[in-house]
Amino acid sequence: MKWEAKIITHKKEKRIAVYFEKDIDLIARIKKLDGSRWSQSLVAWHLPDTEENRVRFKIPLVSYSLPSTEGIEQIEKFKQFLRSKRYSESTITTYSEALKSFLVFYRDKAVADINNEDVIIYNNEHILKNNLSASYQNQVTNAIKLFFQTIRETKMMVDKIHRPKNAKTLPNVLSKEETFRLIDLTTNLKHKTLLALIYSSGLRISEAINMKITDIDRQRMLIHVKNAKGKKDRYTLLSTKVLELLKEYYAIYKPKTFLFEGQYGEQYSSRSAQSVLQQSAKKAGITKQISLHTLRHSFATHLLENGTDLRYIQDLLGHSSPKTTMIYTHVSSTSLKNIINPFDM
Template identity: 70%
Template sequence: MKWTAKLIKYKSDTRIAVYFEKDIDLIARIKQIEGARWSQSLIAWHLPDTEENRNRFKITLLNHSLPSGEGVIQIEKFKQFLRSKRYSESTVSTYSDALKSFLVFYREKPIAEITNDDIIIYNNDHILKIKLSASYQNQTVNAIKLFFQTIRDTKIFIDKIHRPKRAKVLPNVLSKEEVKLILDAHSNIKHKTMLSVIYSCGLRCGELLALKPLDIDSKRNIVLLKNSKGKKDRIVPLSPKILELLREYYKTCKPKEFLFEGQTVGKAYDARSLQLILKQALVKTEIKKPVTLHWLRHSYATHLLESGTDLRYIQELLGHNSSKTTETEV
């Protein structure tokens, strides 16, 4: 089995990230490790930093796993740049980790001497050699390009940095019947409403959990999504049926700060708990597919397309900059 593991900072905690091409058996084994979590932003599984897990994934803290002194300084400057541009903390962590891996590879070479050919060598002798995914490679390219845009003294030509060719894979989509089974699986009004709003509005998990009661405009039958991915606001339509469900939920649960709150009043519902709600629905409905919350968003887009909705309109609803991104979801 080809995989690579390294220590990362994730939400202020030290974790062990494990990168590998999708493998059902390895995923099943990792799921059995206590505290294992999947991160969409990292495109990796991550585990608690324990001695047992370090031994399990052969994690060692050797000097050659660190960048040069110059690299450490530049990584910190890069983080400051990203934060000044108001990138999310998850993106700051992902991009700085990717840059660190690149600068560790070239720790004996001055950054000013790194060329475009060195990036190609890194892709071949590191990313491809240990069979990291095209998505991870693309993420690394994004980080490297952005980093060298901020460096004045460089031999890198930004426009000549190439990206991996995108794999054409079918999106993960549920049938309308499967979606109905999932949405009807829970009798708990909060659980049912959260899953229903994600599907019926095509929301990302984070967008749902950031909603506040005032973001629901019942007179215009719309949902206002503020400062979502890419720091963009957008509006999505709200069906009368879902509006009635939201009204019933609001009367029952009476949220204060966020539309969907956890056990602590005024604190947004936990994303991991929401994922667990979906897993419970899959058990109840006996759906064996490895469904994630993002599948509901994929399914929303596909069902709109199947009903004759214009692709450009779907692109606006999903909040995509490019229609190519939308095409991968439908």
């Protein structure tokens, strides 16, 4: 997906304009960003010119200084430390950019002299003042904590650095009828198989497109999910109906390496998969905002509504903590249906 972002002045205000050919998935993602608007005159979406948005759309932070020489050296050492701990490159980039923001703020202060009070000042004078999100603040906090654990001489007490309070939002979930209608109305066999597999096995999109033919265990009716989030392996369910779909799909498409491949044998892209979902949702008359992750949420919720123990759902999803899986108890309709509304008594 080709897109271009640049700084503009719109109605006497600095904004970031994003130009791209019409793409349903990208439009849905931009709509979720704070302060995003469509401009007919610009023929583009535009957002507030914040540090977070500059990082998101790969715009140089020209209005922000670089860290001190010491800060730059420390960031490089921090990257080496993360690589030695086998963090993914995307996580290394996220953490090092977040740390950079903090060290830019304190570029006139020696790293050894930075203390816990400085973190509070940074949050108030930079994060809150520039309307940066709680999730971005959380990224910076994680980076700061991890960074100062690697520093020998420091005034920072890492265990007393507190994370921001996150908003407790509930995931969007499809009903069983909506899910099956969405999959049934997907006419392309590859697309139908992909959506059915993600839903029936509770997969993340990255897990689905990284999956290889050898990961399907037909004898045990399980799927081996390898090197998933947190570099963890797990097994999840293989549906008998999806196995039949997979057989038909394999006979026609004959993938060579990855289970789902693009037109020229390359790994299938998450952007293409998201586009497929949006098209199928439109056919199915689903108007709520959904993503491929909605299918994973729906899988977990439907299992819970069918009486599956939360511990098994946690294992199938690959959650480290049961607290993460507990969120589905708040979106399950089964327990709510058993409550008699006082208005109906």
